[in-house]
Amino acid sequence: MKKNVIPKEGVYYIYSIYQQILPELLVRDLTKLFYDIEMPLIPCLYRMEKRGIKIDIQFFKQLTKELEKEIFSLQKEIYQLSGIVFNLNSPKQLAEVLFDRLKLPIPKGKERSTASEVLIELLPYSPIIEKILRYRELNKVLTTYLKPFPEMCDENQRLHTYFDQTKTSTGRLASLSPNLQNIPVRGELGQKIRKGFISEEGYLLISADYSQIELRILAHITEDENLIDVFLQDKDIHTTTAAKIFKVKEEEVKEDMRRFAKMVNYGLIYGMSDYGLAESLRLKKEEAKEFMENYLNSFPKVKEWREEVIRKAKEEGYTKTLFGRPRYFPALLSPNKTLYEQAKRQAINAPIQGSAADIIKKAMVEVDRKLIENRFNIGLILTIHDELLFEIEKERIEEAKEIIKETMENIYPLKVPLKVNIGIGKNWQEAHS
DNA sequence: GCGATCACG
DNA sequence: ACGTACGTGATCGCC
Numbered sequence: 191m192k193k194n195v196i197p198k199e200g201v202y203y204i205y206s207i208y209q210q211i212l213p214e215l216l217v218r219d220l221t222k223l224f225y226d227i228e229m230p231l232i233p234c235l236y237r238m239e240k241r242g243i244k245i246d247i248q249f250f251k252q253l254t255k256e257l258e259k260e261i262f263s264l265q266k267e268i269y270q271l272s273g274i275v276f277n278l279n280s281p282k283q284l285a286e287v288l289f290d291r292l293k294l295p296i297p298k299g300k301e302r303s304t305a306s307e308v309l310i311e312l313l314p315y316s317p318i319i320e321k322i323l324r325y326r327e328l329n330k331v332l333t334t335y336l337k338p339f340p341e342m343c344d345e346n347q348r349l350h351t352y353f354d355q356t357k358t359s360t361g362r363l364a365s366l367s368p369n370l371q372n373i374p375v376r377g378e379l380g381q382k383i384r385k386g387f388i389s390e391e392g393y394l395l396i397s398a399d400y401s402q403i404e405l406r407i408l409a410h411i412t413e414d415e416n417l418i419d420v421f422l423q424d425k426d427i428h429t430t431t432a433a434k435i436f437k438v439k440e441e442e443v444k445e446d447m448r449r450f451a452k453m454v455n456y457g458l459i460y461g462m463s464d465y466g467l468a469e470s471l472r473l474k475k476e477e478a479k480e481f482m483e484n485y486l487n488s489f490p491k492v493k494e495w496r497e498e499v500i501r502k503a504k505e506e507g508y509t510k511t512l513f514g515r516p517r518y519f520p521a522l523l524s525p526n527k528t529l530y531e532q533a534k535r536q537a538i539n540a541p542i543q544g545s546a547a548d549i550i551k552k553a554m555v556e557v558d559r560k561l562i563e564n565r566f567n568i569g570l571i572l573t574i575h576d577e578l579l580f581e582i583e584k585e586r587i588e589e590a591k592e593i594i595k596e597t598m599e600n601i602y603p604l605k606v607p608l609k610v611n612i613g614i615g616k617n618w619q620e621a622h623s
Numbered sequence: 624g625c626g627a628t629c630a631c632g
Numbered sequence: 633a634c635g636t637a638c639g640t641g642a643t644c645g646c647c
Contacts, residue, residue: 280645281627305628330629334642360639362632369641372631380630404632453637460637469636528635539638543632547639575632575639625647632639 223513227551228355234558234570235353235363241571241581242348243370246617247340249386254336257328264325271318278325292316331379342368351572360540361515361547362575371574375622384619389581393568394614396587397621398594399577401609402427403546404459407512410604411541414491421606428452434488435481454485458492459542461535496538503537511544512602513552549608550576553601560593579618587614 215221269275272291276283285302288294296302297311306326312319343349349368357364365371373387374380389395405427409417420430425440432443432451443451450471457467468478486493500522503509508516517540521533554573561569566586572579578598582590591612598610613623 277645279643282645303627326629330643333644334630338642358639362639364640366641369631372629372641374630376631457637460639462637463635465636467637531635535637536639543639546632577632626645628642628644630640630642 218516219514220516223515223548227513227548227555230555231355231551234555235355237558238570238572239350239352241568242344242346242350243571243579243581244346244348244388244390245339245343246386246388247343247347250336250340253382253386254332257332257336261325261328261332264321264328268318268321268325271316271321278322279329284322288312288318292318327379331374331383335373335383339368353573359517359536361511361544361551363547363551363573370572373618381619384622385617387618389616390568393581393583394587394616395618395621396580396582396591396594397577397613397615397618397623398580398598398610399623400546400550400598401611403549403576403608404542405455406604406606406608407542407545407549408459408492409606411512411545412489412491412495413605414489414495417489417492418606424607424609428455431455431485431488435484437484450481454481458485459539461496461538499541500534500537509537509540509544511541511548513545513548515544515548517544546576549602550578553598554578556601557594557597560597561590564589564593566590577622579621 215224265278268278272287274287274291276287278284281304284304288304289296289302294312294315297308300308300311304322306323309319309323339349349370351365351370352367354364354366363371374383387395405417406421408414409421417427420427426448428448428451429440429443431454432438432447433440435451435454436443436447438447453471454467457470462470464479464482465475467473467482468475471478473481499509503519504522507520507522508518510516517536519533519537521529522537524530524533550573554570557578558570561580567583568581570578571581578594580590580594591614595610595612599608601608611623613621615621
């Protein structure tokens, strides 16, 4: 969609569309969602789009040069090792080189894929693999972010995204042209790129992110005593889960056990099966099954809730978030088992992901309003699902920080506290706490 | 225009 | 026996 352009004819239809929609809103009990969240959000999103975020164009161009150099030499090495020049960006051609020409084994169940997850398993078989993985990483970042962004800036070196309020099935926002919700953050390269997103002279960026908002919402919705307890005591949820699924004391939880537990916790929100858990953690199916059982026994209401939400979705045809946002699941009646199972997982996930979206949207409207009321110069500039990014004049940082944290944490009281981490810096890397 | 891939939450 | 973790957007090759 072309941004900032409303077709002239479209304006005349808005009132008649409103007249058609109003009875529907009433029937489906959506007036609160519409008037309290989505409508007030529109001017807030408009201001964010208009403000944009500043990037350091020189920094982007310099990094582009460096990456192009490394990519060129990687390319040369890869052609040398394979003994043929081909299009590295073509998965089809790459598969031919790896599996036919170099006769590398195809990991079972993976079927000639060249996805990084498969390539990692091939690392021991040829020195070409690590070079391909590095090439992929660099080329991705180069073509998706580093090269296009300087071209997309306005005269003040600011990038303006476009938020689509109607696109997702869960109630989240979508960010496009450019998407500023998938800027790299992981690894050294990600951290480096985030240094290129900067504040204006005399300003600083404030990043405020909800800590584990989806798991807190899970605790609230399921009313599971053990899960609620973890958050009331402000304990580390992943460590607690690790202790329960490994059946050890919390003091005995090691780093990799915590990492496993983190995947189990999020897997649960996504409706993951024991098989899926085994896949992603490279476990034996029996082990994964045991972890799942240990988890569900430790948090019994979570298990009950998962069953209940599916039963209700089948009966009524939809799920609802905390603010009544529905998502419909026609596939729960599908004879196609794949579609049916997928719909079940989506039905578990939608109320959680969607409720988090409801809450952050309400917080956005309220924080934006307060910052304007208090005459801050810029304010809210980005939302990345559970993080809000602000640009604030240096002299008033502490004042803004208080307003932001207080508003976000108290916007909608749950049975567990909402916790917000705040970071401040002259670039996004520094601010992202 | 779609599938594969991979960036994020 | 089956198929197997939710939600997105951008880029590229290929038909």
